[in-house]
Amino acid sequence: MAKELKFVMLLDCYGDLLTEHQRSVMELYYCEDLSLAEIGAPLGITRQAVRSLIKRTENILLGYEERLGFADRLGKMRDCFSSIAEEAELIPDEKLRNAILLQVKRSEELL
DSSP: OOHHHHHHHHHHHHHGGGGGHHHHIIIIIIISSSOOOHHHHHHHHHHHHHHHEEEEEEEHHHHHHHHHHHHHOOOOOOOHHHHHHHHHHSSSHHHHHHHHHHHHHHHHHHH
């Protein structure tokens, strides 16, 4: 599951850098959970061709992450916002607490 989640996150971060074909096959495999045969049939390609495309595209995504590190930084930022929200819940002043939580929510939406 962790590997699948990793590639979903990488696809979310770097999907626009892939070709339309690469991105659509990866989305079908990782996001829609289709089998290799289910992906290949409408495209007129074999299961092995789909598997090869997925493996090549995984390597491309891993290369982007290795060079840019955006997904890692994004995950760390999400963790920070989560920690801020948890600490804000402990603030007794409701108005201040709600103001902080609103800003955290707005910031998370920007990610």
